[in-house]
Amino acid sequence: MQIKILGASGFVGRHLGRYLSLHDADVYGISLRENDTWKSQLIDDGDVIINLVGKAHDHDRRATENDYFHTNLNLTQDIFRVFCSSNATLFIHISSLAAIEEFESEKALGEENDCRPVSWYGQSKREAEKWLLAQEVPEGKKLIILRPPMIHGPGDKGNLGLLYKFVSKGLPYPLSKFNNRRSFISITNLCYLIEQIIEKSDLLESGIYHVADDEPMATNEIIDIIKLVTEKSSIKMDIPKWLIKLVAKSGDYFSFVPLNTNRLKKMTSTLLVSNQKIKDALGIDKLPLTAREGMEKTIQSFVVNKR
Template sequence: MQVLVIGSSGFIGKNLLATIDNTTGVSLRPHGWEKQFSFADIIVNLVGKAHDHQKVAAEHDYQYANVELTKQIYQEFIQSPAILLIHISSIAALEESESLVQLKETDTCNPISWYGRSKREAEEWLLGQVIPEGKMLIILRPPMVHGPGDKGNLGLLYKLISKGIPYPLSSFDNKRSFISIDNFCYYIERIIENPDKLKSGIYHIADDEPISTKEIIAVIKQETKKNVPNLALPKTLVKLIAKVGDVLPMPLNSKRLKKMTSDLLVSNEKIKKALGIKKLPLTAKEGLEKTIKSFKEG
């Protein structure tokens, strides 16, 4: 099986190329990129624009990267000999704010940001296409993916604690679903090996266990050997500081605060049952420890 990874220059793409056999990375920048589809058996679409914490992107940037390019890739997939398109969406297409119960594929979608809405629009367009006989479309919704090379919110927490700065948000108690890059690649690998076990449609992928921000802080302290005290600042004060960060360039803003302190739980039951997965390669804590160690080594 020859696997094409579209948008392979990012964190996830590089890991897929390093982990899965017979993979080739493809960029959409060069003219004539679609010609590479002619020898593909499976296509993994990672192309898209993620959250813009610097606030320099406009709505049309998300529309182009997450919707229009998805349409182009799908059309080329239809014309190619490839039998399977794995489109990487996001749990943000379903929910971005908060969920105290495990999110399932059948839940009503509630995206609120340009990112989440564009991801959902791409899903809806794909699901509205008539898939030719002999071809399959799998849409995956991961929560936040982390691992060595990740530069997301975990990196921000690591920098805070490793510098001896007290964690100021311990008044919040939450649990969130994440997915380590090892488990992400494992899901992709199992789908490639067993496409006949799945039906076209949406599947959630996540670690088996949710994990709290307090647990993340404990792992960081363990790895850095920093016995930094936690600060339980009043929630109203923290939210006020975050609102200031919405206007001024600060490490904390309302969106980042929500990600760090709210509950967002994701069920991976559907895909595990379909593929016969009993246990993922890493527990949530093991994946987190691996990511934190990479920050330390890097």
């Protein structure tokens, strides 16, 4: 089987390419930076196209609304049009949980829940979903849209890195007042699900599917894992929530402050996701790694790379 990955040089793309190659697939990474040559590369022989292209992180805070919509919507439209003309029969588009909810849900979100994106990232991802779902998928082809929550694993550059730096250095952890649970997905479980989708695509209907670990995790549980793996002790500071929120607010205006409002919400709010639809469709009982096993694997990679 020949699989073509757009965005193969990114965090997910590197892991997914290796994973699928180990499962006897011919994997080709395609770059959109090569002007329009990527279009001819997609039209050539191939069975599956996976779109990982997307703009999520804005570490320099310079991205505009147009930057997000160009990458997450316009490029997705271009890629899907080429898919429709190609020999590929399966198009897997990686969207985001941010397309439905970005900060908080005490109830595990299903695919049928109302969408409430807030940021340019979430809004652009949702607009791409709506556009794709409105298209007529050619006969014999299938469209699968995946919505993952925070993805983590070796090489991860997300919010887990900030948490790890606090705890691994023995610094007092200032967010212990917040008691929350969140759904994550380890890169191992995500790669496994994508491989299963490719293998069993005949069992799936075109549409949106949530992907997540089987269990949510509390931030305090992640802290305990970091302490266990690094053999470091960290004092949990009893700082009032109002003061933490004030510091985060200042981070919205000053980039040298390591915490901002959005990052605080993502680290301290409860956001749960149900993965039952995709598991039922594929006949999966349990994912390869528990949420804790996946998190331990990620934290161990931080230690090895001395993050």
